[in-house]
Amino acid sequence: MSEIDMAVIKPEMMKPYIWLETSDGSIQQVEQEIAMYCPLICQEIIQKGMGSSKNCAICLPQRVSPATLSLILDYCHFHQVPGRSNKERKSYDEKFIRMDTKRLCELTSAADSLQLKPLVDLTSRALARIIEGKSPEEIREIFHLPDDLTEEEKLEPLKNTTDDPRIRLLNRLYAKKRKELKERERLKNVEAEEEHVDERSVDDLLSFINGNDGDPKGVKTSKNKKKNRRKKEQQQKNSSLKEASEVNKEVNGQNIRHQSAEADRIAETSNSHTEDVFAHREFDDGDIDDGIDPALKEKIDREVEDFARRLNSDWPERMQELLSSGQERKTILFTPNGNSFLRRNA
Amino acid sequence: MPNKQQNPKNTNATNTTLLSSSCLLPIGNAKLLNNNTTITKTLFYSVETMSLHPNPSLTPPPATPALKPWLNTTATTEPLNPMVLAMHLSDPKSKTLIPNSTLIIMDRTLLLSDELLLRILSKLPNSQQQRNSNSLVCKRWLNLQGRLVRTLRVLDWNFVLSGRLIIRFPNLNHVDLVPGSFTSSVYSSIVVSHRLVSMHVDSAWRIGVEKNLLPVETVDAGLKSLAGGCPNLRKLEVAGCSEAGISTIGAECVTLQELELQRCDDAVLGGVAGCENLQILKIVGCVRGFYESVVSDIGLTILAQGCRRLVKLELVGCEGSFDGVKAIGQCCVMLEELVIVDHRMDDGWLAGVSFCENLKTLRVQSCKVIDGSPGLEEHLGCCEALERVHLQKFQMRDRNGVGALFSVCRNAREIVLQDCWGLDDGTLSLAVVCRRVKLFYVEGCSLLTTEGLESVIEHWKELECLRVVSCKNIKDSDISPELATLFSTLKELKWRPDTKYLFPSDVGVSMGKKGGKFFKRS
Numbered sequence: 001m002s003e004i005d006m007a008v009i010k011p012e013m014m015k016p017y018i019w020l021e022t023s024d025g026s027i028q029q030v031e032q033e034i035a036m037y038c039p040l041i042c043q044e045i046i047q048k049g050m051g052s053s054k055n056c057a058i059c060l061p062q063r064v065s066p067a068t069l070s071l072i073l074d075y076c077h078f079h080q081v082p083g084r085s086n087k088e089r090k091s092y093d094e095k096f097i098r099m100d101t102k103r104l105c106e107l108t109s110a111a112d113s114l115q116l117k118p119l120v121d122l123t124s125r126a127l128a129r130i131i132e133g134k135s136p137e138e139i140r141e142i143f144h145l146p147d148d149l150t151e152e153e154k155l156e157p158l159k160n161t162t163d164d165p166r167i168r169l170l171n172r173l174y175a176k177k178r179k180e181l182k183e184r185e186r187l188k189n190v191e192a193e194e195e196h197v198d199e200r201s202v203d204d205l206l207s208f209i210n211g212n213d214g215d216p217k218g219v220k221t222s223k224n225k226k227k228n229r230r231k232k233e234q235q236q237k238n239s240s241l242k243e244a245s246e247v248n249k250e251v252n253g254q255n256i257r258h259q260s261a262e263a264d265r266i267a268e269t270s271n272s273h274t275e276d277v278f279a280h281r282e283f284d285d286g287d288i289d290d291g292i293d294p295a296l297k298e299k300i301d302r303e304v305e306d307f308a309r310r311l312n313s314d315w316p317e318r319m320q321e322l323l324s325s326g327q328e329r330k331t332i333l334f335t336p337n338g339n340s341f342l343r344r345n346a
Numbered sequence: 347m348p349n350k351q352q353n354p355k356n357t358n359a360t361n362t363t364l365l366s367s368s369c370l371l372p373i374g375n376a377k378l379l380n381n382n383t384t385i386t387k388t389l390f391y392s393v394e395t396m397s398l399h400p401n402p403s404l405t406p407p408p409a410t411p412a413l414k415p416w417l418n419t420t421a422t423t424e425p426l427n428p429m430v431l432a433m434h435l436s437d438p439k440s441k442t443l444i445p446n447s448t449l450i451i452m453d454r455t456l457l458l459s460d461e462l463l464l465r466i467l468s469k470l471p472n473s474q475q476q477r478n479s480n481s482l483v484c485k486r487w488l489n490l491q492g493r494l495v496r497t498l499r500v501l502d503w504n505f506v507l508s509g510r511l512i513i514r515f516p517n518l519n520h521v522d523l524v525p526g527s528f529t530s531s532v533y534s535s536i537v538v539s540h541r542l543v544s545m546h547v548d549s550a551w552r553i554g555v556e557k558n559l560l561p562v563e564t565v566d567a568g569l570k571s572l573a574g575g576c577p578n579l580r581k582l583e584v585a586g587c588s589e590a591g592i593s594t595i596g597a598e599c600v601t602l603q604e605l606e607l608q609r610c611d612d613a614v615l616g617g618v619a620g621c622e623n624l625q626i627l628k629i630v631g632c633v634r635g636f637y638e639s640v641v642s643d644i645g646l647t648i649l650a651q652g653c654r655r656l657v658k659l660e661l662v663g664c665e666g667s668f669d670g671v672k673a674i675g676q677c678c679v680m681l682e683e684l685v686i687v688d689h690r691m692d693d694g695w696l697a698g699v700s701f702c703e704n705l706k707t708l709r710v711q712s713c714k715v716i717d718g719s720p721g722l723e724e725h726l727g728c729c730e731a732l733e734r735v736h737l738q739k740f741q742m743r744d745r746n747g748v749g750a751l752f753s754v755c756r757n758a759r760e761i762v763l764q765d766c767w768g769l770d771d772g773t774l775s776l777a778v779v780c781r782r783v784k785l786f787y788v789e790g791c792s793l794l795t796t797e798g799l800e801s802v803i804e805h806w807k808e809l810e811c812l813r814v815v816s817c818k819n820i821k822d823s824d825i826s827p828e829l830a831t832l833f834s835t836l837k838e839l840k841w842r843p844d845t846k847y848l849f850p851s852d853v854g855v856s857m858g859k860k861g862g863k864f865f866k867r868s
Contacts, residue, residue, distance in 0.1 A: 063457065102454050108466075109457040124462070128469035136482035143454045145484045154482055 018045060019057035022066050027057050030073060037076035039115040061113035068103075068110040071096075075119055097126040101142055104130075455486075464490055493517050500526040503560060506568040512575025520581040521572065524608060527565060527585040528558050542608065542662070543636050553635040559586055559609070566591035573598035585609050585630075586637075589617035596620030606630070609637045612645030619652020627656055632663035632690065646670030650677035660685035667692035675701025683707040693719035696750050700727025708755060709736040716740075716747030726753050734760040743768035749776040756780050759808075765790040771798025778805045785811040792817060796824035803832060813840040 016032040020041070035041045035051075044050045044058045051058040060069065078084075078092050097104065104123055111119040131139055140147060455463060467490055470476050480491045497520040498511075505511050506526065528545040538547050545558055569584065569591035579599040584592075585608035592614055595602065602621050606628040607614060618627070627649075631641040641664040650673040657680055671691075674681065681702050686709070689695075696717040699708065708729070710716070720726060735751075735758045742748050756779050763769065770793040777783075783806045788794065794817050803809060812833075814820060820843035833839055 105454045105457050108462060109459075112459070112462050120462070120465075124466045125469055127466045131466070131480070132470055132476065134479060136479050139479065139483045139487075145453055145455065145487070148485050149482065149488065153485075153488065 018051035019054050020051065020069070021057040021059050022064055022069055023060065023062040024066065026066055027054060028066075034073055034077050034080060037080040037116075038072070039117075041114070061110075063106075063113045064110040065106065068106050071103075071107055072110060072114065072116065072119065076116075079118070093122055097122060101127075101130060105143075460490060463487075464493065467491060468494055488514075496520060498522070502526055503564065503568055506571055507564070509571055509575070512571065516575065517578070518576045519578050521576065521579065522583040523565075523568065523572075524583045524585045524606075527560050527608075529560060540633060540636060542630055542633055556637055559637060562586060562588045562591075566594075570594050577601075580604065582606070583608075587614065587617075589613045592617035593620050596622070608633075609639045610641060610645075611639045612642055612648065615641070615645040615649045616652075619648055621653065623655065624653045625655055626658045627653065628660040628662065629664060630662040631665065634663075640665055643667055643670035643673075647673040650674040654678055654680075656681050658683040658685070660687065661689065662687040663690065665690045665692070666695065668694045668698045671695050671698030672701045675699065675703070675705075678702075679704065681705060683709070685709040685711070686713065688712045688714075691717075693717060694721055696720050696747070696754060697726050699754055700729055702729060704731050705729050706731055707734040707736070708732060709734075709738070710740060710751075711736075711738045712740070714741050715744055716742075716751055718744070718747065720746060720750030723750070723753055726750055728756055729754060730757060732757050734758065734762070736762040736764075737766055738762075738764040740766045741768055742766045742773050745773055745776065748773050749779075752777050752779050757782055759783060760785040760787075762787045763789070763791060767791075769794055771795055771801070774798050774802050777802055781806070782808055784808050785813075787811075787813040787815075788817060789813070789815040790817070792819055794819055796820045796826075796829070800826060800829045800832075804828070810836060811838040812836055813838075815840065815842050817843045819843075 017029045018032045018035050018041075019027055020030055020035065021027045032045070036045065040061075041051070041058060050056050064072075075096060079089065099107075104126060108120060108123040108127065111123060130142065134142070139145070458466070463486075467480060467487075470480070477491060477495075481488050492514045493516060495515045496518060498515060498518055499522040500506055500511070503523075503526040506523070525544070528543065534546045534548045536547050536549065536551075538545055538551070547558060551558065565584070565587045569587055572579075573594045577599060579595070579602055581604035582595065582599075582602060583606040587607070592607070596617065597620060601623065603623060604626040605618065605621065605624055607618065608630040610629045610631055615629070618624070629641060629649075631639050641661070643666050646664075646666050647670060650670075654677055656674075656678040659674065659678070659681060661684075666689075675698060682704060684699070684702060684705055684707070688711070694717065697720065699705070732755050735755045737751075740763075758780050759782050761777065761780065761783055762785075764787075769791045774794060775798065786803070786806070786809060788799075799814070799820060803812070822843075833841075
């Protein structure tokens with residue numbers, strides 16, 4: 001024995017060691033810098049000068065068993081090294097707490113007695129995660145707890161919560177929220193289609209007008225009157241709205257609000273534009289067939305002629321609109337959507 | 347030939363469409379996130395305010411006391427005491443006790459102290475299901491879980507009378523006793539709800555009959571029990587108590603800061619005067635159809651002289667007059683917020699408001715008339731420190747009263763008018779007397795026109811924020827150039843008088859729009 005002690009002491013003289021005594025009386029040597037990570041041991045060393053030799057070893061609390069102490073020292077050994085990243089520490093902690101419930105309880109109790117707060121928080125969260133979502137029977141089974149509640153005590157907390165009118169109101173509000181969210185998702189899809197429709201109609205109309213200049217036909221004047229009325233009403237509404245929108249732009253001066261306002265407007269008008277989608281699809285079919293269907297072709301020709309006649313009859317107003325649209329382009333150039341607008345024109 | 351010409355244009359159109367559609371996606375996502383946040387907030391709120399508890403338990407069976415001392419002994423001392431174990435083993439019923447002791451020896455949470463177990467339980471999510479599960483595990487967990495509860499809504503008054511409330515939840519600081527103060531028919535599915543009151547009734551119930559209210563003596567007994575067990579109470583809501591009951595609360599719960607009293611009359615306010623540290627008080631005198639209690643000048647004067655530290659006072663369905671309001675203004679020097687809801691005050695009460703020297707917020711809700719006879723303007727006075735005036739669900743057809751109100755609040759910087767029926771251009775013009783307005787928010791005032799709004803706004807030189815929402819008589823077409831110029835000087839403008847007139851006039855060019863409509867018509 002003495003020879004063995006002599007052999008062991010020699011190489012260990014290089015580093016400072018302290019002596020720790022656990023509740024079952026066993027004494028072991030630990031590196032001082034690792035053990036100092038525990039606040040309790042740190043106090044004993046600094047204030048009382050304990051642990052420097054085997055005779056005056058630090059007596060640990062009774063809740064610390066040798067197996068638990070080795071776990072705690074592993075934890076301290078990892079975390080007292082400087083320079084480790086938070087990610088490394090978290091992954092180590094995650095592996096460290098993978099143990100059965102009994103050892104986890106023992107570890108929590110021991111860490112608490114050693115005042116090792118980071119480890120107490122870690123193990124407390126682990127135990128809370130075990131308890132979460134479990135029924136009383138499951139919790140009792142996991143922790144081997146006695147079922148010592150009386151029947152009256154068991155009945156106390158149980159209550160049908162749907163009797164409360166507030167909860168019913170809350171559920172109604174949730175239902176409304178879900179409906180709104182679904183509608184907004186639909187509106188997104190419709191908006192994409194709407195953009196597609198608007199662009200194609202412009203180009204296609206221009207090409208057809210150029211292609212069918214010399215085919216005028218007669219149409220009843222009553223239809224023209226109705227169309228003219230609608231046109232005038234729309235112009236009035238548009239002019240008033242333009243004034244309001246221009247004022248809003250100047251006042252806000254913030255791009256984010258402007259974009260959100262545009263999104264709102266697009267969403268609100270998407271319902272009225274659903275019919276455009278169908279009309280446009282029919283038009284596409286005409287293109288694909290290359291004029292094979294004569295009935296459809298005649299229909300399109302009539303529509304184009306109506307459009308051309310209306311355009312000719314309202315030429316002065318048309319010129320004014322072109323001038324105003326030019327002004328709009330100038331204002332729009334300063335908005336963040338200017339690039340996309342230019343590309344549309346090109 | 348025409349086919350070849352069309353192809354390049356179609357390609358450009360497709361690219362443009364994709365670009366514009368991608369620009370819209372982030373905005374939509376942002377909206378969804380906001381909605382989620384709203385839902386989360388609502389969830390948090392609902393969890394905080396609701397705790398449901400049925401009848402308290404009867405006395406436990408006689409077998410339990412035999413086990414209790416030994417259990418308590420083992421619980422208090424962490425290491426197992428071999429002497430106690432040996433004594434029980436020598437007992438003639440040792441066979442039945444050995445399995446029980448085996449279970450206790452294997453209890454893994456014995457290693458954990460109460461503080462440690464409380465810390466673990468406090469890390470669990472605060473949901474009704476989790477609380478029920480934790481409470482039903484064992485006696486120790488039942489007690490610890492009860493210690494974590496701070497807020498409680500009592501639905502059954504017997505839970506208070508039996509003293510079980512205090513034993514079960516010793517750390518309460520906010521108790522709402524109002525739902526338990528109304529005797530409900532347990533087996534009825536008929537719910538009568540009011541803004542302030544909600545109860546189950548049977549089919550024989552009639553509005554105006556006060557038979558669903560607990561007797562005063564019963565409520566006082568409950569308050570006495572509560573006062574003895576919850577010394578750290580900070581907030582209390584109670585209905586139908588007497589002066590003695592509230593005096594007990596005032597004497598025992600020194601830290602009480604917020605109090606709501608329903609079915610309150612002058613005598614009860616005498617007891618409220620004993621709550622020296624009270625800061626926020628809500629008094630409900632009369633709820634038509636449920637109960638008819640009277641709060642008059644006498645009560646308001648007693649209240650003013652007793653609770654001198656009031657910061658916020660809310661009077662719902664209260665009577666009174668100039669004298670009562672004046673007393674509150676003179677005695678409660680620190681009063682900052684005054685809320686008047688559905689008042690029944692005598693004519694001339696408005697002049698008393700000017701005695702509140704430090705009043706910053708005046709909120710008037712659900713009133714059919716402001717002040718029938720406010721008196722001469724030179725006698726009205728003015729609240730020097732007033733900053734905010736909020737008028738909600740309000741009948742503003744009485745021009746004398748409205749004029750007097752704006753005169754008293756002429757120093758206001760923020761004016762909010764929500765759902766004020768009868769507010770027309772002539773009535774709003776009376777607000778010109780408020781010269782320091784910076785924020786003006788008007789919503790749901792359907793008689794107001796653009797000219798009326800403009801004639802008032804042009805007098806407010808310091809106006810910075812203007813919000814106009816859901817006022818369907820205000821038209822965009824009526825905006826004058828002067829008003830448009832005024833809009834350009836504002837820091838914040840929210841203009842949504844009528845949403846159905848909003849069109850996407852900026853999106854696309856006019857030719858594209860016409861093209862779309864052209865096809866739509868066919």
